[in-house]
Amino acid sequence: MNKVTVLNENDLRKILTMEETIAAVEEAYKQKELNKAFVLPMIFHEFEAGVADMDIKAGVMPELERYGLKVVSWFKDNPAKNLPALFGTTLLFDSKTGAPCSLLDAEYITGMRTGAAGAIGAKYLAKKMAKTLLIIGSGQQAFFQIAAYLTVFDSISDIFIFDPLDANKANAFVTNLATPLESLLAKNPTKKVSLKNTNVSAVTDLAQTLEKSDLVATVTPATTPIIKAKWVKKGTHFSCIGADISGKEEIDPQIFKDAIIIVDDLQQAITVGETERPIKEGVIKKADISGEIGALITGKVAGRTTDDAITIFDSTGIALQDLAVSNLALKIATKENIGQTVFL
Structure with a gap:
């Protein structure tokens, strides 16, 4: 029999810090660029269009001696059955033996690693000393984006929350943000962060808010553009x-037309990412994409060239993020004796 560590959401909340998650995701991007980690083709299947689907993202990380996959299932009608609409599960394997190492709840890890990704893109592409952050969307991912941006940027003084569907949701998000956010940020091992010097507010006029936003994170399931090109200021x-x-x-x-464009995975970006539509509509060509984030981090491609440049990081989400953060969680859990052990 083989020992497998099972980590649920409560375990992961105890284990993971945003600071360490950011470091793990950034390292995963670097490993991909250096051909020391590999993303496998993504699988997406609709059981019933608009009602139920699943996607599988997998990858190999030889430096960590790990490979694995994440399965995410979405069933629209689950809430009526008192079940979550979304289930996510990650499996980690030992790349030397093929033995399963860990089974992890993927929802919290996905939230953390996605927040980390947005802030890493801004870290390498935004203007220095950016002061204002606009989050489009007021769901749970907005929380993780704020936590990650505040961990990366010391200069942020104002955060704006805009919900494209319901302004009341943005107001509720702001009202309930402080306590859980402070709790997460206080766990950072070296960079303790607080909201005391940052003003967080809900906004309703998107065009006006964009005029004063240095950083913009879009975290919605939209299928039509929320932000119009004519609203965007230089340097965003x-x-x-x-x-x-x-x-x-x-x-x-x-x-995209005159922007500096960086993606997490080129093939995913042009087929399922924000970059898909600009390429299909002929606004840009594949060659107009500067490169992947790993190439930017390692200095193989240039990022922002002037303070006036508009920069875009298209983060579609890759399995290496999940594997790197899951492996981090497993290491800490093993050290601190957290989680359950089962034998298969």
Whole structure:
């Protein structure tokens, strides 16, 4: 029999810090660029269009002696059955033996690693000393984006929350943000972060807010653009998070026309990411994409060239993020004796 560590959401909340998650995701991007980690083809299947689907993301990380996969299932009618609409599960394996190492709840890890990704894109593409952050969307991912941006940027003084469907949700998000956010940020091992110097507010006028936003993170399931090109000021950085299947779109394709574009995975970006529509509509060509985030981190490609440049990071989400953060969680859990052990 083989020992497998099972980690549920409560375990992961105890284990993971945003600071360490960011470091793990950044290292995963680097490993991919250096051909020391590999993303396998993504699988997406609809059981019933618009009602139930699943996707599988898998990868190999030889440096960590790990490979694995994440399965995410979405069943629209589950809430009526008192079940979550979304289930996510990650499996880690030992790449030397093929033995399963860990079974992890993927929802919390996905939230953490996705937040980390948005902030990493901004870290390498945004203007220095960016002060204002606009989050489009007020779901749970907005929470993780804020935690990650505040961990990366010391300069943020104002955070704006805009919900494209319901302003009341943005207000409720802001009202309930402080306590859980402070709790998460206080766990950072070296960079303790607090909201005391940051003003967080809900906004309703998107065009006006964009005029004063240095950083923009889009975290919605939109299929038509929320942000129009004519609203965007010079120097804005976008981390586009929501587009992860074909047809999703959050920002006007025309914004891509003169922007510096970085993606997490080239093939995913042009088929299921925010970059899909601009390429299909002929606004840009594949060659107009500067490169992947790993190449930017390692200095193989240039990022922002001037303070006036508009920059875009298209983060579709790759398995290596999940594997790196899952492996981090497993290491800490093993050390601190957290989780359950089963034998298969």
